[in-house]
Amino acid sequence: MSDPFGTKPSDQLSAEKPESPEKPASADADAVVQKVKKPKPNNKKLRQAAAEAEAKANEGRHVLEAGPATAALDGGLNFRESLMRQQKLVVPKRSVWELFIEGKVPQGEIQEYPKSQDDTTAVDRFTSEEKRLLDRQHEGVYTQLRLAAEAHRQTRKYMQGYIKPGMSMIHICETLEETARRLIGDKGLTAGLAFPTGCSLNNCAAHYTPNSGDTTVLGADDVCKIDFGTHVQGRIIDCAFTLTFDPKYDPLVEAVRAATNAGIKAAGIDVRLTDIGAAVQEVMESHEIELNGQVYPIKSIRNLNGHSVSQYRIHAGKTVPIVSSGISGDGSNTLRMEEGEFYAIETFGSTGRGMVQKNGECSHYMRLWSPPHTQLRLQSSRQLLNCINRNFGTLAFCRRWLERYGASKYQMALKDLCDKSVVKAYPPLCDVKGCYTAQFEHTILLRPTCKEVVSRGDDY
Ligand SMILES: [Co+2]
DSSP states (O other), X not given: OOOTTOOOHHHHOOSOOOOOSSOOOOHHHHTOBOOOOOOOOSSHHHHHHHHHHHHHHHTTHHHHHTSOOOOOOTTSOOHHHHHHTOOOOBOOXXXXXXXXXXXXXXXXXEEOOOOOTTOOHHHHTTTOHHHHHXXXXXXXXXXXXXXXHHHHHHHHHHHHHHOOTTSBHXXXXXXXXXXXXXXXXXXXXXXXXXXXXXXXXXXXXXXXXXXXXXXXXXXXXXXXXXXXXXXXXXXXXXXXXXXXXSGGGHHHHHHHHHXXXXXXXXXXXXXXXXXXXXXHHHHHTTOEEEETTEEEEOEEOTTOEEEEEBTTBSSOSOEEESSTTOOOSSSOSOOBOOTTOEEEEEEEEESSOSOOEEOSOOOEEEEOXXXXXXXXXXXXXXXXXXXXXXXXXXXXXXHHXXXXXXXXXXXXXXXXXXXXXXXXXXXXXXXXXXXXXXXXXXXXXXXXXXXXXXXXOSOO
């Protein structure tokens, strides 16, 4: 019944360029190498910590610079090494529309479907004439996703070199969002950011982005999950990584990176969602980490999960558990992935309980896919809903973004919309105080012929 491709007229459009808000960059402007802006923490201790962390983060850079510039997939460099390989911080100037004006947009990593013992279709799909025809019919949608993925890759590459301890979380998010908007050629609902920039710290695993006035500064000892999304025509790339500035966290980071790759590998047409959870957990929990003389097992966070994604809908109904006992969205353990679906495969590891709870001030919100038909008596609520519909539709947003579009004193109205179940609040999700959590995430396409890890880069 559901049409996973959501084939609408707008999907026929492929790499059609939305009017770009900025002037085309000159060729040499691209080569401008930006000097890293040093953060200016206003207290001495912070400054010292930032300097120490920077020195530490730069250790080994010289050694690794000479290394091969090959993809940092499993078996190659670890995540820290792949980041250190990057040499200069170049501000990406040109939007993906300008970059691919006549060239073909690169596809992501292609994987064959896993083969079960009694089944050979996984291999046959690659060459089947019928499957290839089906695949070609959706080329337009793939192109939209690949453009969004390229904007994601370039944005994150820049931010991986840019983010330093001592910077405020607001500055980090604003810089990331400005970069991503430029690269995707921001036109709001036509092409733009798909959800707020998550930058959850330490025991917080997801759904934290600063609200205005938040003075939180990134520390040298922090474990920061950068989770942001881009979209073209509502075709969403949901993709995340974990930044740390101290190699002591590497075992945690590597455990989660490997677990996410295990989830991606296990994914496929007709695969049971719970089987993916089992594959993820097995890899995740084969790791441990020693921190300050104590050994912690790394646990899959059992109440977080991946999810199916559809047009303008970040959570399209199915969930991808990251533990073997997980449920897959309809409460059953028999639900399977299907041909043509798109998934965000994300896994979270923790040194704590392996369970998150809502905690702290809320920043993330999203309109319901089909909100109830309620009369809004407050004029301010109607105005705010108009603002949300116009700028975000059913895409997630944060308080900073409401302000960006001119909303002010919207607290009451926002609460009213939440109370009336028109908008849903997504507060930060945190494990126990003092623990550390990490995340990696990719968006994958279950194409008729093959599995495409569309957001794959040479970093993770
Ligand atoms: Co996600």
